[in-house]
Amino acid sequence: MSLPAGHAFGDLEVGAVVAKAEPKITRDDLVRYAGASVDLNPIHYNAVTAAEVGLPGVLAHGMLTAALALQVVVDWIGDPTAVISYETRFTRPVVVDPVDGATLSISAKVARLDPDGHTARIDITVSYEGRTVLGKTQAQVRFRP
């Protein structure tokens, strides 16, 4: 079912960085994701609510940060259906400034190869202002036999 274009399993090397990106998240992006994901928690768009519950500001949805991190891998392999599993831990909030937004630093590398199943584990690191915001972020990707 999964036919990644442009990358052969045999060309992968453990430890190789395969993709990087620095996407910027704005408040507009949060509103768009809130509607698309039907996660309407006001801490993701309303500064007053965020302050009332003791948060340092409006936060990005954890699953938006996770999706943008995975998108770096999907863009690299060219096929979203190659992703057979994905996991992450939300370790630190991403505060989105009303003017400057928040710019993430994302890097994906090959962590493990399974020649029998033609699958690769891709580990992704995501940081914001020099600190990681997601932990143990791993995608299992199945390649063409």
Add this chain to the structure above:
Amino acid sequence: MAPLNPDLAGRVFPPTNYLVGREKIREFARAVRSTNPLHHDVEASRAAGFADVVAPPTFSTVVLGPAVTQLMESPGTGIELHRVVHGSEKIEYRRPIVAGDDLSTTLTIVDVSERAGNSFLSTICEVCDETGALVATVTSSFLHRGDA
């Protein structure tokens, strides 16, 4: 604050349904900035062997929405929505989600624990299609913040 009801562990909630729409997939793909044709172009998706456009991998969060809402709004759990923080998520696919899928999600509470005034809740959701075949399994954990 009362801690979460420890009897929640092992509780299985009634299945919730979600009919996957083509425009919802396109809207979600735009929100996560995926321009991949499989999320937008029906012809490209059919050429790749799918019945319709294919959902991005994290679209499972949309499908699970009604099941999670049912949990959060269920009386007697001790859950207060504004105290809930998402801790982790693991999505395992048997096959991609495609527009037209009529999916049912069964949420089970795996574990409830208390530590340092906070509660921790873990759930597993099984997403099945209209034939009963498993499409995806999603394991989640949540922190329920205490007053401290």
